[in-house]
Amino acid sequence: MGELKPTRQVTIEGGASGTSGFATTKLEALLAWARKWSLFKYPFVTACCGMEFMALTSPRFDGSARFGAEAPRFSPRQSDLLWVVGTISQRQAPVLKRIYEQMMEPKWVLAFGTCASCGGFYDNYATVPGIDKIIPCDVYVPGCPPRPEAVLDGLMLLQDKIQRGATGDRRPGIVKPREDPVRDLVQLRKKSSLEQGNS
Amino acid sequence: MSQRVLETLKEKFGDAVLETHSHLGDETAVVSPERWKEIARFLRDDPSMAFDMAVDLCAVDYPDRTPRFEVVLHLYSISKRHRLRLKARVGDAEGEKAEIDTLTDVWVGLNWFERETYDLMGITFKGHPDLRRILLYPEFEGHPLRKDYPANKAQPLVPYRTEEEAGVPLDKLAPFGPDEGMPFGRRVFAVDRGES
Numbered sequence A: 001m002g003e004l005k006p007t008r009q010v011t012i013e014g015g016a017s018g019t020s021g022f023a024t025t026k027l028e029a030l031l032a033w034a035r036k037w038s039l040f041k042y043p044f045v046t047a048c049c050g051m052e053f054m055a056l057t058s059p060r061f062d063g064s065a066r067f068g069a070e071a072p073r074f075s076p077r078q079s080d081l082l083w084v085v086g087t088i089s090q091r092q093a094p095v096l097k098r099i100y101e102q103m104m105e106p107k108w109v110l111a112f113g114t115c116a117s118c119g120g121f122y123d124n125y126a127t128v129p130g131i132d133k134i135i136p137c138d139v140y141v142p143g144c145p146p147r148p149e150a151v152l153d154g155l156m157l158l159q160d161k162i163q164r165g166a167t168g169d170r171r172p173g174i175v176k177p178r179e180d181p182v183r184d185l186v187q188l189r190k191k192s193s194l195e196q197g198n199s
Numbered sequence B: 001m002s003q004r005v006l007e008t009l010k011e012k013f014g015d016a017v018l019e020t021h022s023h024l025g026d027e028t029a030v031v032s033p034e035r036w037k038e039i040a041r042f043l044r045d046d047p048s049m050a051f052d053m054a055v056d057l058c059a060v061d062y063p064d065r066t067p068r069f070e071v072v073l074h075l076y077s078i079s080k081r082h083r084l085r086l087k088a089r090v091g092d093a094e095g096e097k098a099e100i101d102t103l104t105d106v107w108v109g110l111n112w113f114e115r116e117t118y119d120l121m122g123i124t125f126k127g128h129p130d131l132r133r134i135l136l137y138p139e140f141e142g143h144p145l146r147k148d149y150p151a152n153k154a155q156p157l158v159p160y161r162t163e164e165e166a167g168v169p170l171d172k173l174a175p176f177g178p179d180e181g182m183p184f185g186r187r188v189f190a191v192d193r194g195e196s
């Protein structure tokens, strides 16, 4: 889990040399391919992570159109990817569950941010400690709020999961940090102190 | 700043003003809860007081004191430009009889503040037109900002899924450490103190 590997199941034969190029694939793989490139999202935006969600979907990061997930659907019946963006309070929990239940199969859930993934620092009477306590969750994107790159990683993990299909690995994906900024900082500091010592 | 307000209050209400306190231009008067509404009405209507704006109403729980709760009201006068903090102490050690008169008929805007104070702290405002919970749900039992409410007790509306149902571990998933990725999360301190 965790690495972003392209899964290649489509073979193209004779396309370059022959005049009648054709492709073979399994129907299931084709369906999965179609699904993973046409996600219709339902944004369930409740808190500050929503700001980062807007940054993600705006042109600089272009987090939806590149994935064929451009059009949000504000009706759960027409959507297949539920974005849970932000803190879910106990009082909101029944609403979230109902929205999830109203969505048609096949459907996926993405937990955007630490609050949606595990409750974050709201460890109290008011907040649900992670949406997976209420509904199944396919991808967790930790971060408070997560960087847009992390969310893109999450989307790709989700695409991998969709491509694996019903028989593949069904465990939820978790986005790992691309790099540990603290480690680099420490190295930089060591380097500069070495240079100063030498001169 | 509004020393004069305190003087007038003491002159007019005598014993009903239990304590006064001034610090850096902030004036506080602790008054007897029986005369809460009378004093409030005077503060609003008297031309030299003219407190036409109720800024905030809340309550504080002091579990070691009797009476246990302090209801705190912040007032401001737009025309006279002075402020006053008015307090009243109510409730016994068990948190019973935490009752005080409503001020909704003095400042209408206090309606939701009183509902919030009732919801989170359990102060009953006698005569309030619609004393229901405002932030929490009706099924909630107890009042979470009281010091004897367990800090991590939740009352879920939707029963949580069990790990058997989900088929995956729900309690902790890497990379969520004990601090949940948040250096200021409460669990970090619990770990530091060796509690969990």
Ligand code: SF4
Binding pocket: A047, A048, A049, A050, A085, A086, A087, A112, A113, A114, A115, A116, A120, A143, A144, A145, A146
């Ligand atoms: S994870 Fe952080 S930014 Fe996102 S909703 Fe929670 S507190 Fe806000």
